[in-house]
Amino acid sequence: MSQPAGENPAGAPSPQQPESPYPQTFVGRLTARYRVGGIVTPIFTVIIAFLAGGIVVAATGHNPLETYRAIFNGTGLNWFFPWVTGSERADAATNLQQTLILTTPLILCGLAVAFAFRCGMFNIGGQGQYLVGSYVAVFVGSAWAGMAGPAHIFLAVTLAALAGAAWGGIAGFLKATTGAHEVITTIMLNWIAVWVGNYFFGLQGPFQGPDAFNPISNTIADSAKLPVFWGDPNLQGLHVGLFIALGMLVVFWLILNRTTLGFEVKAVGFNPDAAEYGGISVKKNYFLAMAISGCFAGLAGAMDILGWEFNISTPQILFSNIGFIGIAVALLGRNTALGTLLGALLFGALYVGTSTRQLDPSVFDPELASNLTLIIQGLVVLFVGADLLVISIWNQRRRIPTRRRTALE
Amino acid sequence: MSTFELRDRLNERSLASAKTVAICGIVIGILAGWLALPPATVRNPALPIVLGFIAVLLGAYGIYCDEKRAGWGAVAAGLAGTALGLLVQHSSVGHLESAFAWGTLLAATLRYATPLTFAALGGIFSERSGVVNIGLEGMMLAGAFFGIWGADKTGNWILGVLIAMLAGGLFALLHAIWSIHLRADQIVSGTAVNFLALGLTGYLFIQVYGSNGTPSLSSGNWFKGESIPDVTFSSSSNFFAQVFGQINLMIWIAIILVVVSHLFLFRTSLGLRIRACGEHPRAADTVGIDVYKVRYSSVVLSGVLAAMGGAYLSVGFTHSFNQNMTAGRGFIALAAVIFGKWRPFGAFGAALLFGFSTALAYAIPPAYSDTASSVLKSGSLFQALPYVLTLIAVAGVIGRSIPPAADGRPYKRQ
Numbered sequence: 001m002s003q004p005a006g007e008n009p010a011g012a013p014s015p016q017q018p019e020s021p022y023p024q025t026f027v028g029r030l031t032a033r034y035r036v037g038g039i040v041t042p043i044f045t046v047i048i049a050f051l052a053g054g055i056v057v058a059a060t061g062h063n064p065l066e067t068y069r070a071i072f073n074g075t076g077l078n079w080f081f082p083w084v085t086g087s088e089r090a091d092a093a094t095n096l097q098q099t100l101i102l103t104t105p106l107i108l109c110g111l112a113v114a115f116a117f118r119c120g121m122f123n124i125g126g127q128g129q130y131l132v133g134s135y136v137a138v139f140v141g142s143a144w145a146g147m148a149g150p151a152h153i154f155l156a157v158t159l160a161a162l163a164g165a166a167w168g169g170i171a172g173f174l175k176a177t178t179g180a181h182e183v184i185t186t187i188m189l190n191w192i193a194v195w196v197g198n199y200f201f202g203l204q205g206p207f208q209g210p211d212a213f214n215p216i217s218n219t220i221a222d223s224a225k226l227p228v229f230w231g232d233p234n235l236q237g238l239h240v241g242l243f244i245a246l247g248m249l250v251v252f253w254l255i256l257n258r259t260t261l262g263f264e265v266k267a268v269g270f271n272p273d274a275a276e277y278g279g280i281s282v283k284k285n286y287f288l289a290m291a292i293s294g295c296f297a298g299l300a301g302a303m304d305i306l307g308w309e310f311n312i313s314t315p316q317i318l319f320s321n322i323g324f325i326g327i328a329v330a331l332l333g334r335n336t337a338l339g340t341l342l343g344a345l346l347f348g349a350l351y352v353g354t355s356t357r358q359l360d361p362s363v364f365d366p367e368l369a370s371n372l373t374l375i376i377q378g379l380v381v382l383f384v385g386a387d388l389l390v391i392s393i394w395n396q397r398r399r400i401p402t403r404r405r406t407a408l409e
Numbered sequence: 410m411s412t413f414e415l416r417d418r419l420n421e422r423s424l425a426s427a428k429t430v431a432i433c434g435i436v437i438g439i440l441a442g443w444l445a446l447p448p449a450t451v452r453n454p455a456l457p458i459v460l461g462f463i464a465v466l467l468g469a470y471g472i473y474c475d476e477k478r479a480g481w482g483a484v485a486a487g488l489a490g491t492a493l494g495l496l497v498q499h500s501s502v503g504h505l506e507s508a509f510a511w512g513t514l515l516a517a518t519l520r521y522a523t524p525l526t527f528a529a530l531g532g533i534f535s536e537r538s539g540v541v542n543i544g545l546e547g548m549m550l551a552g553a554f555f556g557i558w559g560a561d562k563t564g565n566w567i568l569g570v571l572i573a574m575l576a577g578g579l580f581a582l583l584h585a586i587w588s589i590h591l592r593a594d595q596i597v598s599g600t601a602v603n604f605l606a607l608g609l610t611g612y613l614f615i616q617v618y619g620s621n622g623t624p625s626l627s628s629g630n631w632f633k634g635e636s637i638p639d640v641t642f643s644s645s646s647n648f649f650a651q652v653f654g655q656i657n658l659m660i661w662i663a664i665i666l667v668v669v670s671h672l673f674l675f676r677t678s679l680g681l682r683i684r685a686c687g688e689h690p691r692a693a694d695t696v697g698i699d700v701y702k703v704r705y706s707s708v709v710l711s712g713v714l715a716a717m718g719g720a721y722l723s724v725g726f727t728h729s730f731n732q733n734m735t736a737g738r739g740f741i742a743l744a745a746v747i748f749g750k751w752r753p754f755g756a757f758g759a760a761l762l763f764g765f766s767t768a769l770a771y772a773i774p775p776a777y778s779d780t781a782s783s784v785l786k787s788g789s790l791f792q793a794l795p796y797v798l799t800l801i802a803v804a805g806v807i808g809r810s811i812p813p814a815a816d817g818r819p820y821k822r823q
Contacts, residue, residue: 056609060616122596124543180803181812183543183596184747187740188796188803194737195793202787318736327600367615371732374608382583382601385593 042332042339042384046346049379053372057364067364067372074358075099075349095358097231097238101308103348105130107245108300109326110344111252112168112293114335116182118256119289120269125171125186127323128193129294132167133160133301135197138312139207141220141305152223157244157302164298165291167193172290176283182290190323197317215314226307241303246341248296253337255292265289297323325351328377331384350376427480431471434483438464441490445497447509452502457494461487500777500785508776512651514768519652519660520726522757522764524549524735526663527718528742529749529756530670531711535581536751537674538707539687541817543599544584545715546739547606548577552716553723554610557730558617566637566724573720574713580606581712585705592819603739611732618730637725659721666714670753683707687813690820700820715739744799751813763795 054064076095078084084092109126116123140156147155167189174180200207202215209218231237256262267275268285276282300322305312325347332346333339352358354369441460444451464487471480497505528545535542555576560569580602587598641655674680682703685693690700722738723730741763748762749755770791777785784790 056612060612122594124596124600174800174804178804183541184743184803185800187543188744188800191737191740191796192793192800195789195796198792199784199787199789202789204783204786205789206783319733324600324604328604331597365615368612371608371611371615374604375612376608378601378603378605378608381597381604382587385587385597385601386591 110329113330128190129297133298141224145221160302168294427474431479434467438486442493461491531714535711544602552719556720577716
């Protein structure tokens with residue numbers, strides 16, 4: 001889940017330890033302990049966030065346990081329980097499809113944040129890169145109709161990813177050449193993307209669809225739609241984009257851990273001065289890391305458009321926040337591949353479970369619940385930020401047994 | 410005689426210094442665009458070209474005499490002015506006059522700039538003390554909700570604004586604890602504040618008011634019919650009366666706060682302490698300044714100010730609240746802080762510029778509804794203008810923006 005803390009930025013070979021429950025050296029023990037902290041902090045965080053969310057629910061006169069159970073049933077995760085049968089199981093299946101449909105872009109937007117983070121940058125611009133990717137996907141999907149299916153999908157996906165890469169690359173380029181802080185530039189690029197999209201697809205915009213009174217784009221051609229492999233394609237079944245997202249998790253891990261590029265990116269992330277001294281071009285890596293990040297986010301936009309949305313409207317552009325949820329996903333997942341997957345699943349489930357379509361309104365008002373999700377998301381980010389607090393609490397609990405064990409050894 | 414000597418001689422002999430020349434260039438460049446607009450509405454393409462050419466020449470002279478900033482400014486103003494002048498001459502005088510009714514346009518600019526000004530002043534205090542505050546958006550939103558909630562429950566807008574300030578201050582306190590004592594990443598904690606404020610205000614809004622929304626000014630007992638009052642001292646129809654004659658009390662408060670903040674930051678010892686904590690906290694600590702205390706008070710003050718901006722937006726301007734109603738204004742305020750180089754007057758200027766582009770974005774589409782140009786009919790691209798300008802400013806094409814040295818770095822006492 002978490003990278004071992006002993007990972008050496010200078011690349012010196014470290015002696016391989018045989019896997020055993022009690023590492024032999026001090027460094028080994030420390031690594032193991034950090035690894036535990038790496039898993040514990042996010043879990044601890046999520047538990048605190050849900051507890052605090054429960055307090056908010058209780059304080060406003062609702063039953064938190066029933067609320068959480070209704071949300072859980074809305075996510076469709078009860079599909080995995082063997083005792084759920086009949087029509088309940090069918091409902092659970094459709095709900096689970098929705099959860100996984102949302103998990104797909106969240107994985108990719110989480111990776112967009114995580115990759116830049118590993119290079120020491122904070123990519124707030126996932127939203128803008130996601131939007132730019134979806135604009136291109138809509139354009140390619142609708143304007144170039146009549147192409148053969150797989151080629152059309154491939155072209156739309158690739159160009160959307162490239163558009164996202166370009167949008168992220170602007171921030172990386174500006175940081176590399178002028179030192180402009182990426183947080184500021186990506187925030188600005190987010191809003192530029194929003195208003196440009198508003199112009200493109202808004203009333204009388206150049207890419208508005210056939211309905212002159214609605215600010216909606218053209219619908220993409222059937223040949224550009226991603227195939228559905230679970231559920232009814234007419235009822236928004238689960239599309240194959242999930243596998244692309246899972247594949248990108250592997251690509252993310254491979255780039256970071258098995259390529260020179262990944263090594264350089266991580267070295268810059270650890271210490272840019274040391275990396276520069278070691279002959280690594282910091283500027284090149286800033287640009288590349290942001291471009292790759294943008295590539296992931298652009299892909300997320302393509303997956304949503306080609307998978308289930310099929311068109312884009314200006315309210316959707318203004319209210320979409322997939323890229324921002326990606327920040328929470330990556331932070332919770334500690335910027336690792338597996339962590340991002342779990343974080344995306346958690347937030348995907350939470351958002352679907354609290355949506356108007358899935359949550360039973362007799363138990364809890366979905367409009368309240370979707371805001372509850374935002375509160376929980378805020379608390380998660382807040383407590384992930386306070387790892388100093390969490391780790392110190394954790395260490396205080398463990399200090400005595402650890403010291404005793406060290407003395408015994 | 411080398412070129413350098415020639416340059417020095419030119420400098421000595423010339424009637425005006427290079428800087429004056431370059432500033433004249435900027436003015437002429439602006440004129441090139443402005444003369445094509447109402448009320449002058451000159452319809453001759455030669456005029457903007459000639460004026461723009463003169464501005465570029467004066468700018469080039471400025472650059473040659475080592476007056477780089479003003480020089481490049483004149484070149485940019487000349488090029489932009491010419492482009493604007495030529496573009497504007499393509500549209501009819503009638504269209505222009507209905508879009509550029511300067512009195513109403515500038516009054517609208519002030520209205521749009523005010524929430525930005527409050528939040529930007531907040532951002533300046535926080536960042537000058539060394540704490541990056543991207544939670545401005547959330548604090549503003551908290552101010553918007555709690556302001557209207559307080560005004561509604563107490564029936565008094567003053568109490569509403571005070572409750573808003575309290576709420577903004579509390580969110581800021583959270584950000585302060587995280588970024589000062591817990592030494593968390595300030596971007597992460599600011600993002601968390603944004604999410605939290607969005608969720609909490611949305612939750613309470615639905616819980617308290619349901620999906621019907623806040624009661625309107627005319628119906629119900631909301632405010633007992635009274636909102637933040639306008640200050641009226643002239644209702645005639647000349648230009649100044651149109652702009653300043655009847656504007657909201659909060660706008661005047663914002664303008665006064667800009668002056669006060671400037672004097673406070675740059676003319677008092679407390680202001681010096683704040684700036685010291687943002688530039689070199691260790692040195693500040695050494696001479697006996699309590700860095701934590703200064704940072705805590707600055708961050709909380711920033712939340713209070715941002716919340717005032719939010720309260721103006723809901724209580725004073727739209728008279729209602731909607732989920733996520735600030736819609737990125739906190740981020741534009743952050744942009745204004747950067748664009749204004751972390752100075753109150755600079756930020757106010759930036760807020761006015763951004764407010765003007767918003768006012769323009771709303772004024773142009775109705776004026777041009779019968780034309781074929783989709784750019785003019787939608788106005789969306791004008792909304793993007795503040796962000797593009799900030800991007801250019803941060804990238805340092807014209808006058809680089811450099812933050813306080815210790816901005817964003819947690820400080821650990823020794």
